[in-house]
Amino acid sequence: MSPATTCGRCGVVVEADAKRCPGCGRLWPSLFGQRRRLDAWFDNDRPFSKPLGLFLIVVYLVTCLVASKRGDFVAGGLFGLGPGPETLFRSGAMATAAVLHGEWWRPITGCLLHAGILHILFNVAALWQLGGVVIGGYGNARFVIVLFTSGTLAFVTTMTQVPFTIGASGAVFGLIGAAIAYGYRRGGEIGERIRGYGFQWLAYGVVFGFLVSSVNNWAHGAGAVVGFGVAWTFDVWRLQRGRESDGARLLALFLIAVTLVALVVGVWLGFTRDYPYVRFR
Numbered sequence: 001m002s003p004a005t006t007c008g009r010c011g012v013v014v015e016a017d018a019k020r021c022p023g024c025g026r027l028w029p030s031l032f033g034q035r036r037r038l039d040a041w042f043d044n045d046r047p048f049s050k051p052l053g054l055f056l057i058v059v060y061l062v063t064c065l066v067a068s069k070r071g072d073f074v075a076g077g078l079f080g081l082g083p084g085p086e087t088l089f090r091s092g093a094m095a096t097a098a099v100l101h102g103e104w105w106r107p108i109t110g111c112l113l114h115a116g117i118l119h120i121l122f123n124v125a126a127l128w129q130l131g132g133v134v135i136g137g138y139g140n141a142r143f144v145i146v147l148f149t150s151g152t153l154a155f156v157t158t159m160t161q162v163p164f165t166i167g168a169s170g171a172v173f174g175l176i177g178a179a180i181a182y183g184y185r186r187g188g189e190i191g192e193r194i195r196g197y198g199f200q201w202l203a204y205g206v207v208f209g210f211l212v213s214s215v216n217n218w219a220h221g222a223g224a225v226v227g228f229g230v231a232w233t234f235d236v237w238r239l240q241r242g243r244e245s246d247g248a249r250l251l252a253l254f255l256i257a258v259t260l261v262a263l264v265v266g267v268w269l270g271f272t273r274d275y276p277y278v279r280f281r
C-alpha cells in the first residue's frame with residue numbers, strides 16, 4: 001500500500017496512486033505520490049532565504065578566489081573589494097552586448113554575482129530580513145517566483161540604460177515591492193505594519209543607492225515595480241487556508257532548475273569563449 005497524502009486542491013486524504021480525488025475530482029491529486037516530498041521541500045518553517053544568502057556569499061568568495069588567481073582582484077575601498085570586471089563578465093555578469101550576441105543566461109546569472117563586501121552584505125542582510133517577511137506571507141514557492149521575476153526583469157528592462165551590471169539588488173527590491181503589496185492586500189493592523197516595514201527598506205535602499213555612485217538605481221526601481229506587480233496577483237490568505245498551490249511550487253522548482261542550468265552553462269562558456277566584441281582592459 002502506498003502512503004496516503006492529501007489533495008492539493010481540497011485537502012481530502014487520498015492514496016498516493018489515486019487517479020482522481022474523491023473529494024473534488026482533481027486528476028492525480030497526490031501528484032503521482034510526490035506530494036510528501038514537495039511538502040518537505042517547501043516547508044515554510046525552513047525559509048529558502050537562509051540557504052540562498054549563504055549560496056550568494058559562497059559565489060562571491062569563489063569569484064574573489066578566481067579573480068585573485070587571474071590577477072583580477074580589485075581592492076579599492078569596501079565597495080570594490082572583490083572580483084574585477086573580466087572575472088565578473090566571464091562568470092555571467094549582465095552585459096547588454098553579450099545578451100544581444102545570444103547569451104540568454106546573463107539576466108539570471110548576473111543576479112548571483114557581487115562586486116564588493118558592502119554590495120554582498122547589504123543584499124544578503126536585506127534578503128534575510130525581507131525574505132522572512134515575504135516567506136511568512138506567501139511561502140517559499142512564491143518567494144522564489146518574486147525573486148526570479150524581479151531579478152531578471154530588472155536587468156532586462158534596463159539593459160538599454162545600463163550596459164554592464166551585477167547583483168541581487170533587483171531581486172531584493174522585488175522583495176520590498178512584494179512586502180508592500182502584501183501589506184496593502186492583507187490590510188488591517190498586521191498589513192499596515194508589514195507595509196511600513198517595506199517602505200522603511202525602500203527608504204534605506206534609495207538612500208544607499210544615491211550615496212554609492214556605482215549603484216544601478218534603474219534596476220532597483222524596475223525590481224521594486226515587478227515585485228510589487230507580481231505579488232499583487234497572489235492570494236494573501238492562501239497560507240492561512242493551508243498550503244501553497246501545486247502550480248506555484250512546480251513553477252518555483254522549474255525556476256530554480258533554470259537558474260542552476262544558467263549558472264553552469266554561463267560559467268562554462270564564459271571562461272572558454274573568446275569575446276572579440278568586449279574590451280576587458
Ligand SMILES: [Zn+2]
Binds near residue numbers: 008011
Ligand atoms: Zn480534492
